[in-house]
Amino acid sequence: VSVMAVNFNNFHKSLGYRAAISETLYQENFRLAVSTDHLRHPDLDEALIAAAAAAESVAMEPRSWRKYDAALQLNRNLYSRLFDSGPVHLDKVVRWARFADWITGRAETLPTVRLPDSILPAPAAVDHRTVIIQPFSAVKAKQSPLALYEAVIKSLPEDVLVVITGATGDLDGNPEYRKLLEDPRVSFDSSTFAGITPVLRAATLVISVDTALMHLAVATGTPTLCLASAAYVGEIVPYDPAITPENAQFLYQPMDCEGCLGACIHPLEEGMYRCVAALDGAKVLEAVAGYLESP
Incomplete structure (x- = not known):
């Protein structure tokens, strides 16, 4: 290859x-x-x-x-x-699986979004619990507000360290998020996917917007909480139930206009899609607590 x-x-x-x-x-x-x-x-x-x-x-x-x-x-x-391959709103993996069946002439079971451990690097050696947060998206309107992540970090037990991930320029493009790094428990990691994968595998939880790192975290088997927009419901997130592994959880605000595929009909609210702005912070904190309630 x-x-x-x-x-x-x-x-x-x-x-x-x-x-x-x-x-x-x-x-x-x-x-x-x-x-x-x-x-x-x-x-x-x-x-x-x-x-x-x-x-x-x-x-x-x-x-x-x-x-x-x-x-x-x-x-x-x-x-x-x-x-x-089917209607406009169809899970991408399901669409690709149907396409592969058509090309090969075989009817295979739908794949779960999970890579085998045999092809993954070993988890990083850590002596503490780690929560990884990926707040950045190429589409800024999909990003949850800084205040939500501040609340999440504040809610974590004192023994939990936090790693903010992103590309090298993400903090420059979103300078307000530098405030998160003022907490001594919080660090920033701009590693490539190859570099971050061992860290993901060792993490207690990954919290991420709908972005490539979120899909990677799910595929590595790490408990992953996706803070999603409603824009890609039916195509990207949440995943189709048939392919969703147990380690993945998706939170989004249902909307009458969901599944717009990014062609939002509403004005942005403080720079966010309306569905992102409406995401219930209390539900996010409740979900996070569920992952961290036991050491």
Whole structure:
């Protein structure tokens, strides 16, 4: 297995970079190209499929995208076969599992979101209980307020240490969260996923917004509390019950407009989606206490 990274910004803006990537894909002489995207950009995602020029190319029927529907329709001829994966609101893992069954011709049991211990690094050696908090999201409107995390940290037993995780620039982009680091029990860790995984595995609890680290924590088997928006209900979080492991818990405020996929119809409330602003802090503290009630 090899991984080829593509900088989509450069692929879109630089003809030279686009040509180099396209030539590399073409020279691989692929027998089969599989697009796993349900939401596809016709000039980015599908340009890679076109460049590969594989003997066979397969994909799911693309999700409607008003701006690009005409181009997506024209690009149907890139594919040998297209799979109807289901409605717009469908758990991503369930969608991918259906797609995999269609490609392979096998009907497999839905996978639980849990990686086998055999492929994971050993837990970090610690002599204390640790709560990891990932408050940052690429979509700031999905971030719960600083006051909620202050309340969470204050509620923790004195013997519990707290690690705030995020990318190197997250504290610069969210300077108000530096206040959390004034507590001597709190530290910041900007490690890569490879570096943070042993720490996750040793943690008593991970509290996270709906972001990649949350999914990683769940997959490693660590008790994980996700503070979610209602925007991706039915697609991302909460997970479909059939794939949800016992270590995952999701808290969100149900809304009539849930499942908007980020196309929020309401004005932001103090920079947050209305559903995020409405998340009940008391329920969050109650859930956290449930994980920490016994040493």
